[in-house]
Amino acid sequence: MIIIAALRKSSRKRDAVLNVMRGTRSHPSAQWIYEVLRPEYPDISLGTVYRNLKLFIESGEVVSVGSVDGQERYDARTEPHPHFICTSCGKVIDLDCEMLSDAPYSGIEDKTGLKIESHSITYKGLCADCVQHGKRSSH
Amino acid sequence: MIIIAALRKSSRKRDAVLNVMRGTRSHPSAQWIYEVLRPEYPDISLGTVYRNLKLFIESGEVVSVGSVDGQERYDARTEPHPHFICTSCGKVIDLDCEMLSDAPYSGIEDKTGLKIESHSITYKGLCADCVQHGKRSSH
DNA sequence: GTCTGTGCAAATTGTTTGCACGCAA
DNA sequence: TTGCGTGCAAACAATTTGCACAGAC
Numbered sequence: 003m004i005i006i007a008a009l010r011k012s013s014r015k016r017d018a019v020l021n022v023m024r025g026t027r028s029h030p031s032a033q034w035i036y037e038v039l040r041p042e043y044p045d046i047s048l049g050t051v052y053r054n055l056k057l058f059i060e061s062g063e064v065v066s067v068g069s070v071d072g073q074e075r076y077d078a079r080t081e082p083h084p085h086f087i088c089t090s091c092g093k094v095i096d097l098d099c100e101m102l103s104d105a106p107y108s109g110i111e112d113k114t115g116l117k118i119e120s121h122s123i124t125y126k127g128l129c130a131d132c133v134q135h136g137k138r139s140s141h
Numbered sequence: 142m143i144i145i146a147a148l149r150k151s152s153r154k155r156d157a158v159l160n161v162m163r164g165t166r167s168h169p170s171a172q173w174i175y176e177v178l179r180p181e182y183p184d185i186s187l188g189t190v191y192r193n194l195k196l197f198i199e200s201g202e203v204v205s206v207g208s209v210d211g212q213e214r215y216d217a218r219t220e221p222h223p224h225f226i227c228t229s230c231g232k233v234i235d236l237d238c239e240m241l242s243d244a245p246y247s248g249i250e251d252k253t254g255l256k257i258e259s260h261s262i263t264y265k266g267l268c269a270d271c272v273q274h275g276k277r278s279s280h
Numbered sequence: 281g282t283c284t285g286t287g288c289a290a291a292t293t294g295t296t297t298g299c300a301c302g303c304a305a
Numbered sequence: 306t307t308g309c310g311t312g313c314a315a316a317c318a319a320t321t322t323g324c325a326c327a328g329a330c
Contacts, residue, residue, distance in 0.1 A: 152309085152311085154311075184311090184312070185311085185312085186313065188311080188313080188314095189310080192310085192311085211320085
């Protein structure tokens with residue numbers, strides 16, 4: 003599928019979407035990418051962002067972090083790593099420290115008959131900024 | 142907040158929503174709950190299901206498992222436990238085995254300044270049924 | 281010519297909300 | 306009476322899609 007990705011690709015806007023994804027640690031939404039690209043590509047459309055994100059997800063170059071406040075958030079760092087989501091401001095932060103060992107798959111699979119392909123760990127709470135500003139969890 | 146929940150509640154339909162949630166292990170969507178309740182409450186509306194789910198989430202009696210195929214899925218078992226999501230049929234399964242220790246919070250919090258309030262572990266892949274029937278991951 | 285990527289706007293879909301009514305205190 | 310729970314339908318918002326066109330080959 004890397005081959006497929008290599009075959010089927012390249013256009014200025016498509017590349018730009020991937021570059022934005024790779025150049026940020028903010029785990030963006032489609033809307034955010036759209037707004038970042040508009041200055042340089044004034045005629046880009048949100049549909050294009052969505053279409054290309056979907057392609058990148060199929061090819062494995064981008065991964066979804068889940069949906070925050072109703073918007074899907076994406077990540078171009080595809081090695082599994084834990085995320086922290088601030089329930090006040092919606093910020094998504096990488097927690098590079100402490101990863102679940104990637105071994106337990108086989109044990110679980112043997113017992114359950116499942117075929118596990120990925121896993122994710124997500125912490126929720128208040129980010130440092132929101133703690134400082136006395137924000138409260140919006141739940 | 143248990144007190145608040147105890148004060149503000151009780152209506153046949155509201156109780157019915159919570160009972161459905163507590164009586165299933167299927168991690169239902171609002172739509173699913175609605176369809177289960179309709180035989181007994183033919184005039185119940187989807188809005189009521191959503192409104193009451195939101196209340197239960199605020200009171201902590203129900204928790205969201207995340208969104209699967211565009212629909213939010215809920216769980217009345219609120220103690221943290223890992224989930225498996227089948228990327229072919231959308232089934233959500235409890236993995237009672239193997240839970241991340243709940244200790245690491247303080248270590249992470251000290252280093253990062255975050256206030257962690259919850260965490261979740263989610264595995265994705267194919268469930269036993271879909272493996273057997275040769276289904277493929279829809280990604 | 282064909283094929284692919286795109287803008288645009290319309291359609292779709294899950295969820296929320298405004299309003300009026302009905303019931304219980 | 307006041308207040309809360311609800312049905313209903315409209316509103317909303319994120320995402321998808323149909324269509325016509327542009328540009329690469």
